[in-house]
Amino acid sequence: MSQYKIIFTGPVGAGKTTAIKSISDKDVVGTDVAASDMTKQRKASTTVAMDYGVMNLAGGEKIHLYGTPGQERFDFMWDILTTGGIGLILLLDNTRADPFQDLKFFLAAFDGFIQSTAVAIGITQTDISATPTLADYHQQLQALGIKPPVFAIDAREYNDVSLLVQALLYSLDPGLASDNP
Amino acid sequence: MKATHPDPIRVALFGMDARSLKTFELYLAGPCHGAAVVVVEDEAEIDLLDADFPTAGELLQSRWTAAPGRPIVLLSLQPLAIANTTYLAKPVNAEALMNTLNGLRPAPQTASPADTAPAPKTTATSEKHSGLVDEATPQGDAAVQTPSPPRPRRHPIESNEGGFTALLGVTGDIDFDDPKQIIAARFDPNLYFLSYAHEAFKRASEYGQAMQLHSAWKPVLIFPGSRQVWLDADDKQTRVFAGMEQKKNLAGAISLTPVDAAAVRATKAPDKFQDMDAFLWKLAIWTSKGRLPMTLNAQQPVYIRHWPNFTRLMMTPDALRVVALLAQGPRSPLEVAQSLNIRANYVFVVITACWSLGLLDQRTRSADYLVTPEPPKPDKKQDLLTKILNRLRGDAGKGGYA
Numbered sequence: 001m002s003q004y005k006i007i008f009t010g011p012v013g014a015g016k017t018t019a020i021k022s023i024s025d026k027d028v029v030g031t032d033v034a035a036s037d038m039t040k041q042r043k044a045s046t047t048v049a050m051d052y053g054v055m056n057l058a059g060g061e062k063i064h065l066y067g068t069p070g071q072e073r074f075d076f077m078w079d080i081l082t083t084g085g086i087g088l089i090l091l092l093d094n095t096r097a098d099p100f101q102d103l104k105f106f107l108a109a110f111d112g113f114i115q116s117t118a119v120a121i122g123i124t125q126t127d128i129s130a131t132p133t134l135a136d137y138h139q140q141l142q143a144l145g146i147k148p149p150v151f152a153i154d155a156r157e158y159n160d161v162s163l164l165v166q167a168l169l170y171s172l173d174p175g176l177a178s179d180n181p
Numbered sequence: 182m183k184a185t186h187p188d189p190i191r192v193a194l195f196g197m198d199a200r201s202l203k204t205f206e207l208y209l210a211g212p213c214h215g216a217a218v219v220v221v222e223d224e225a226e227i228d229l230l231d232a233d234f235p236t237a238g239e240l241l242q243s244r245w246t247a248a249p250g251r252p253i254v255l256l257s258l259q260p261l262a263i264a265n266t267t268y269l270a271k272p273v274n275a276e277a278l279m280n281t282l283n284g285l286r287p288a289p290q291t292a293s294p295a296d297t298a299p300a301p302k303t304t305a306t307s308e309k310h311s312g313l314v315d316e317a318t319p320q321g322d323a324a325v326q327t328p329s330p331p332r333p334r335r336h337p338i339e340s341n342e343g344g345f346t347a348l349l350g351v352t353g354d355i356d357f358d359d360p361k362q363i364i365a366a367r368f369d370p371n372l373y374f375l376s377y378a379h380e381a382f383k384r385a386s387e388y389g390q391a392m393q394l395h396s397a398w399k400p401v402l403i404f405p406g407s408r409q410v411w412l413d414a415d416d417k418q419t420r421v422f423a424g425m426e427q428k429k430n431l432a433g434a435i436s437l438t439p440v441d442a443a444a445v446r447a448t449k450a451p452d453k454f455q456d457m458d459a460f461l462w463k464l465a466i467w468t469s470k471g472r473l474p475m476t477l478n479a480q481q482p483v484y485i486r487h488w489p490n491f492t493r494l495m496m497t498p499d500a501l502r503v504v505a506l507l508a509q510g511p512r513s514p515l516e517v518a519q520s521l522n523i524r525a526n527y528v529f530v531v532i533t534a535c536w537s538l539g540l541l542d543q544r545t546r547s548a549d550y551l552v553t554p555e556p557p558k559p560d561k562k563q564d565l566l567t568k569i570l571n572r573l574r575g576d577a578g579k580g581g582y583a
Contacts, residue, residue: 004565023573057568086562138487147508149488160492162573163501167491169570170505173560175521176567 003084004061006165008051009068009110010091011102015124015155016067017051019091022161024053024065078109087168088119091155092137095129100140107144119146120168122153122160189218190282193225195244196234205229212275217282225251227285232257233271233421235467241266252285258421363515363525364479366472372426374398375461375468379537381437382410382457391442397434398422402449404442408457411449416463423467458538462494465537471526473514474533479525482511482544483532489540499523500531506557511544520556 008016021027051067066081082088090106092099103121107114123134137150149167153160169176192209194202202219209217222228228244230237232255244253245265253266261268269281370376378401381394385403394401402411412419427435473479485507491500502521506512514532518525535541560566 004562055569055572057565057572059568061565061568063565063569063572086566134490141487147485147487149491149505149508151488151490151492153492163492166570166573167488167501167505169566170501171508173557173563173566174502174506174509175557175559176502176563176570177522 003064005064005066005081005085006087006089006168007066007068007082007085007110007113008089008091009078009106011093011096011106013096014091014093014102015122015153016091018155019089019122019153019161020051020053020065020067022156022158023055023165025056026054082110082113085113085117087117087172088114089164089168090119090121091153092121092123093125094123094132095125099123099132100137103137103140104144107146114146118168118171119148120164120171121148121150122155122164123150124153124155126152127154186215186217189215190286191220191224191226192217192229192282193222193227194219194229194231195222195240196231196237208273208275213279216279222247226287227251227282228253230255232261233259233417235420252287254281254285258418366479366526366529367475367477368468368470368472370468370474370476373468374423374425374427375464375537377427377435378461378464382461384437388439390439391445393438393440393445395434395436395438397427402440402445403457404446404454405457406442409454410457410460411446411454412460413450413453419463420467423464424470456493458490459494461537462489462534465534466495466497466530469530469533471524471530472533473529474536477514477532477536477543479514479529482513482516483507483536483541484511484544485535485541487540489535489538494534497530497534498527500527500534503528503531504535507541509557 008020010016051065053065055063055065057063063086066085068078068081088110090103090110092102092106096102107119110119121137123137134150134152141148141150149164149171151160151164151167153164155161189209194205197205206219209215209219225248228248228251230240230244230253232241234240237255241253241255241263244251255261255263255266255268256271256273257268258271260270267281267285269277370379374396377396378394381392381401381403382405385392385405389405391405392403394403399412399414404410414422477483485504488504488508491504499521502523503517506517506520512520514528515525517532518528521528532541
């Protein structure tokens with residue numbers, strides 16, 4: 001049986017682990033360790049390999065949820081992770097020094113994957129830092145020639161993460177119709 | 182609170198959220214001295230429906246179908262004259278309510294099923310009602326007529342875009358199944374509070390000045406710095422006002438005055454502040470009621486600048502699908518409805534809401550009319566994607582609401 005995945009990516013502390021926990025049917029297998037470098041400035045522990053969660057689907061199928069490591073030094077894993085991926089969730093932390101740089105970095109890093117699938121972007125920590133605004137992100141994206149969904153989210157909230165993933169699915173196919181209206 | 186009346190009138194409540202329903206139960210037991218009691222719909226003698234509830238029209242239809250002949254009382258802020266119903270003005274007082282209920286109570290029958298039935302269940306959150314929520318259908322506005330028990334998370338019907346608790350409202354004069362009427366289903370924004378709020382937000386933002394919008398209704402305070410508004414009204418009240426045409430005499434009462442943001446803010450209840458875009462979005466939905474503004478033509482392409490921030494806005498049915506399709510390229514509102522095979526009023530309402538926030542406009546280039554948009558291409562993994570969608574919406578997954 002094919003292994004289908006949704007990939008969660010973004011910089012350190014953007015909420016990837018939390019977002020996967022929010023929608024996973026089983027406890028997230030994390031590989032967080034105490035941060036010992038620049039990462040320490042933002043969070044006490046960080047994901048050095050990947051996070052893994054799963055959603056059980058009707059008929060016994062599963063969709064695997066993978067979180068990429070936030071640190072750029074592990075980027076060799078990203079190609080491996082995206083194989084079989086159906087789409088990308090990019091989470092960005094609005095309190096970071098330059099969220100637009102993060103935006104461009106991750107879109108470029110996953111460019112090939114996004115071209116063949118779709119991306120939906122969740123902006124976290126907007127309650128702490130109101131700027132840049134979502135309109136600012138859209139302006140950046142317009143310059144890049146793409147029009148993905150961009151939502152402010154709280155990664156702890158099931159509904160926020162669920163809506164973001166639903167927007168990803170509809171970006172792949174607006175004709176999708178749920179049995180549950 | 183125990184009912185004190187030996188033979189209380191059995192009423193079923195519709196169009197009320199959990200809090201309203203509980204309040205009404207206590208009201209019947211207290212000020213009405215237990216002369217009426219809330220029961221499940223099968224055991225009721227009289228149906229009592231909040232006509233200001235957004236899907237009240239469909240609820241009323243469903244009640245006529247489910248219990249033909251049963252008296253129906255409509256509670257509303259606005260006078261209503263609908264055949265086979267009895268209107269009762271809000272705010273309800275005990276005397277008027279009991280007079281109405283007593284007047285409508287069917288004559289007692291000997292050995293009727295109701296008489297021999299077990300004692301009425303005095304809770305409206307029965308298993309049957311809860312089940313209605315889970316069994317909602319595309320026309321399932323009945324799903325919102327009774328409260329569901331507390332859940333660890335919001336029910337997906339309420340929280341996701343497919344939820345029909347999205348408060349569209351109804352326009353009784355338009356048949357959205359008639360193609361001719363669909364094309365004509367438009368409204369003049371200048372006749373509604375929406376346009377005044379829109380203009381006030383624009384001016385306050387341009388001047389960077391907190392302002393107060395006065396109208397025949399409650400004042401709206403606008404804080405452009407934080408992009409917030411303050412209004413001492415709940416959604417139900419706002420929806421009613423949004424749907425009212427501002428006649429000339431009301432429009433004359435509308436004005437905009439600058440205020441001292443810091444001083445005013447300090448005196449206002451914190452829980453009454455709302456995001457400006459979210460407020461305008463709601464107003465647009467409740468003004469539209471499934472119609473397009475006059476400036477948009479249902480047969481000409483519209484384009485969307487970018488996605489709305491759906492996690493912080495009121496969802497309407499199929500809103501994500503409509504926006505996802507428009508994000509792929511311009512289409513006319515009618516083409517969107519046809520491509521997605523959804524009701525035109527669901528398309529029109531989300532297009533109107535996007536338009537109200539400046540996210541959407543009509544194409545004016547002639548070239549756009551020459552190119553017929555391609556129908557959306559089904560994804561190769563459509564079955565899988567549908568399963569994921571179903572899982573996220575809660576019918577195959579976690580949280581106990583499968």
